[in-house]
Amino acid sequence: MRRLLLSDCKEALKATSAEGNAEMRVHQDYPLNVGASAHSVRQKFITEQKNFYIRNHGSLPTVDVQHYRLTVGGLVQTSLELTLDELRAAFSSVTVTATLQCAGHRRDELAAIRAIPGEVIWSAETAGTATWKGVALRDLLQAAGLKKSARHVAFLGLDEISKDGERFGFGGSIPVEKALSSEVLLAYEMNGEPLAPAHGFPVRVVVPGYIGARSVKWLANITLQEEPSSNYYQARAYKLFPPHIRAETADWQQGQMLGPLPINSVICSLQPGAVCQAGQLAIQGYAIAGEDQRIERVELSLDAGASWLEATLTEQARRWAWSFWEASVQVQPGTYQLMVRAWDTAGHVQPENLESIWNWKGYLNNAWQRVTISIE
């Protein structure tokens, strides 16, 4: 299969309609890393492709569908090789509305208390919700037939990454139990349209509830195996370390391979340092439940945590998708430290402080979010 590379990622930006979208911030041209502001992302429950964050580690392949083949191999009874048409014809289509969130979401707040060099300093922009259509991964796995020893499902994409003198595609894996859950898709549509090149055309994995990195784009190979993927982005990157570990003391064997995402909540309508008028103030944001749960409650404080009020969830919380919340409060002139925190249906809470969860790679920041604003 050919790997066609877009040498100029600006073309990819154009292809996703992200270029010319004033709300999109380009963190890096190569690899292409782009996000809309949290405010922009919160405008619609379903995030348009042009507002959906793009997080890449290598090239952005333009895949020729005529030559595209998806393979399933490793610890299976029968290896499969499918064209896109065969994939669509052989398996029922399934639709799931699910939020994807990058492991590096809200890294900027962690970096503010101790530097995190070499990583993209994302704010709360790396989350988005789409209606994904594709085939259930488990249908494909059942067609291939799993051998008993198969414990992990590894994915490999068609992008090309150069690192430490090697060239390889982005990869990762999820446990077989998760892979057999009905919400895990091989998606070929996003919000009723084919995937844009930057979002994984023609087929990407969508693993609701897991860090975005497991939702491998430009999917080429699925391999059933006993151990997690040995790909750099499973075996080395995307690992969580305790707060006291530093880059120079990290033992890569010890870190925790990331998978499920913890509960999170974000204020979208107000940026730190915002200056607003006294009177009635509308505050809006989103909240994302822990894997497999729903948001139960969102609380907002205007006085740095001394007192809390319940925000209103503006629609029924659903599994796999974020919840939107809003509150309207009367404010007098002065300085306010806003804080937001959420609960989900498993009683999960967010950590109170950044210090307790700081980690040298800057992953999984879900501390109570603090935003200081002024009222005139």
Add this chain to the structure above:
Amino acid sequence: MRRLLLSDCKEALKATSAEGNAEMRVHQDYPLNVGASAHSVRQKFITEQKNFYIRNHGSLPTVDVQHYRLTVGGLVQTSLELTLDELRAAFSSVTVTATLQCAGHRRDELAAIRAIPGEVIWSAETAGTATWKGVALRDLLQAAGLKKSARHVAFLGLDEISKDGERFGFGGSIPVEKALSSEVLLAYEMNGEPLAPAHGFPVRVVVPGYIGARSVKWLANITLQEEPSSNYYQARAYKLFPPHIRAETADWQQGQMLGPLPINSVICSLQPGAVCQAGQLAIQGYAIAGEDQRIERVELSLDAGASWLEATLTEQARRWAWSFWEASVQVQPGTYQLMVRAWDTAGHVQPENLESIWNWKGYLNNAWQRVTISIE
């Protein structure tokens, strides 16, 4: 079916071997509520029946097996009625090592900051781990055949509770998705022995990862229904409210029905106020992951959170069972505020402070545990 009541619960204590066990603390004679100290519970990975906490709301039935029948009804294709022998013969036996934990675990710490009247003031004693043997609930449900509208599985026990002029059995429910998970059992054995009367003889539900109250004892009826159980202990008790709600302002329609348990960790080897010798100090405890996860890491602080060290997990963390942890530290004379906190494989953390999770019924306390000790 007859409901035989033990008028004297002391007999039940004897029957569970709890009487004469100096480690067991009787909180209430009727209903019988008994727990061992956290120190005692931590002695063995598998908790002996005589050390396993007992949490009742009504009578303690002595069930005559000759007359025992388990029924499955409601939204099913075929209603079932089974004797104990039929249950054992018709379905394969399944064994799961699982921790049960009461929703009121560590209520004493919440009550210390604001009173919680009318509830049993448990410490960290209401957790225990047993090897449960029985039949998978899902096998029984598949035999009955679920109607499409069945969304909740309600359980009703043979105990008798008097409340507000009514007499009824203890009940509760779990969602169908959880009921169909392989870990949910109808258990008839605990650690290789028949269940003691106080632990639900002849059959109890075991719902790993959920609050203990859903593991209904002396199980008589299983009912498939569209809505959660309307039993007092599902519809009114065991509901979680935000910190600002008080008994007099609580709207029972608003509380969150409890189900999955959040991550927790406990220091077992040292009680608050303990006085120890300077030198090497061994500290031990347990940690319980969020539902469906494993413990990843336990951290201990000796200086009220200024610095943290990683405790050693003394065995491979398993799904559904607690993890034991230990640490050995060098201590000089002085006063130490110990703190413990854990992470699980979904990145769940514990809340830092009691204030953020205080609720007027005293449920789900999983704040970082603080134990102040003196070294001489």
